[in-house]
Every structure is written in structure tokens, then in C-alpha cells.
Amino acid sequence: MDGLWQERDLPFGSNSVQHGTAVFEGIRMYTTPAGPVLFRLDAHLERLLDSAALLGIPHAYDLAALRRHVRDAAAGSGLDNAYVRPVLYTREPRLGVNLRDFHFTLGTEIWALPPDDTPSRPVRVTVSPWRRPSQLTFPVRAKATGTYVVSALARTRAAADGFDDAIQLDPNSGRVAESTIANVFLVRDGRLVTPWLEDSVLAGITRDTVLTLAGDLGIETAEAPVQPGELLAADEVFLTGTASGLVSVAGLDTHTYAAGRPVTDALSRAYREAVLGDGPHRPSWLTPVSRPTPSTSRLRGVS
DSSP, rough: OBBBOOOOOOTOOHHHHHOOOOOEEEEEEETTTTEEETHHHHHHHHHHHHHHHHHHHOOOOOHHHHHHHHHHHHHHHOOEEEEEEEEOOOOOOOOOOOGGSSSEEEEEEEEEOOSSSSSOOEEEEEEOOOOOTTTSOOOOSSSBBBGHHHHHHHHHHHEEEHSSSEEEEETTTEEEESSSSEEEEEETTTEEEEEEEEEOOOOOHHHHHHHHHHHHTTTEEEEOOOHHHHHHHHHHEEEEEEETEEEEEEEEETEEEOOHHHHHHHHHHHHHHHHOOSSSGGGGEEEEEEOOGGGHHHHHSOO
């Protein structure tokens, strides 16, 4: 793994381009008083390895190698607030869908983000007619590039109908799964509920973080089957994702939620404290990013 920046010369005929045969992660880098940090780096990289295993993608990386690569890429970017996306992909411009026939390598793209000092505006969502992939046809725990076509389809339809996002249902049970790129939480009588993993739900790292923080705050939590009607009966609904953090839902289709969101607001504060290192001390959640020396300033993305 050379770790040096290269031009973005991915062949158009790459199997990952032509067939969506790649797995990825999204990791946030935040500014803290001690310098930039990557939030829950190992949890994301462990899921990347799991995604590759679920799809049968061959590669030569272990957790330590992934960690070195992503930390070097983050440091070489020169950014303090960013979205970091490591991807296991194949550059080979060959046809075929047997992934064992291809060599997969690691690349990391980094996007600058504004400082995380203001909450996201509440969004309006709709229940999408397009459902999540079935667990009978795809391992939904895998974070694969190709499956996000389904998310794009649902989000594009929602935007055309005047909404910010869409709630997607499990294709078999008809229960609530997740939004197009985020997990779903609802609050009813002070109790926090998120759809269980038995339905077509990605096991989000931010989802897990929120459940942990809710426990710290003494909030009753449950991972359970959620019917669409339960969203309408909820006192609060919010979405969680790496790029966006916690996002309040202002309304679902024609239904509008009350402006007061005490549980969402409490969890949003706790989440912000956690990502900035101001909350309960969890050393494993924050990975420092060291600034590169001039000789390594080109370190960044493709290896």
C-alpha cells in the first residue's frame, strides 16, 4: 500500500463503476480543542471489513492497515471538519460479476464540511412507494455502493413531491426500516424507539451512538418492530446519520409534529458533546488526526 495521492484516473470501464461493486464507509472528522479527530473510526472500519466479507470481496487489508490509511488521508487533507469516505473498489476495466475475479484496493475521498456549530433544520418526509432491498436478495448489513440506487430513487421521488427525504419500509413486513440515508427514531411518552435489525435496516454507527447516549441520560430505549402508523402517533421523530448527525422531523406527509422536542434536543446536545470530546470520556470514540510534516503532506487518498 503506497498511500500516496494519485490523480482520479479510475477507468470508466472499472467493474465498480459499471456494476456498483464496491463497499464504503462514511466517517466524520471534527475540530476539537485538542485538534481534529475522527469519530468512532474503528467501528466504521470494522463494518467496512464486514461489508466486504458479506459480499465476498477479496482484499489485502486488516483493521490496522485500514486505520493507517484513513488517518494518513485525513491528515493529508489539511482539513479540520470533513466527511471521510474510504472505499474498497476495483479499478479493473473487465466485465463479469464474480467478485473473486477482481483485485480490490482502498481509496479515500474527503469532503470539507462547515464547522458543526448549528443544528440541522427540521425536515419534512414522506413514506416512499419504493421499499428497502429485501434480505432475501441482498445482505442489508453490507454498505455497498450499488444498493444506494434504491435510496436515490426514493429520495428523488420525495424531492419531486416537495419533501426533504423519504421513509422506506421493509419489503416483506411493510414495517418502517429507515430513511434514504439515515436511521429513524421516534419518541412516544418519553420512550425512545428505533426499528429493529430484523427488518431491512443498516446497523448505523450513529444509531448505536444515540442508543448508548440515551442510556447515559436515563432514557428508556427499545429496538423494536415499528409500524408506519406509529410514526404518526409519535411525539417526536428524528433521523440519524454520520454526515448529518441528528435531524429533527418536522412533519410526515400531511402530519405536523409539535415544535417542542425535549428528547431529541437532549440527545442532540449529548451527541455534540460526544463528537467534540466534551461528554463522558470514551477514548475509543475519538481518534486524533496528526498534522502531516511537509514531506508527507501529499498523503491522502488512493493506494
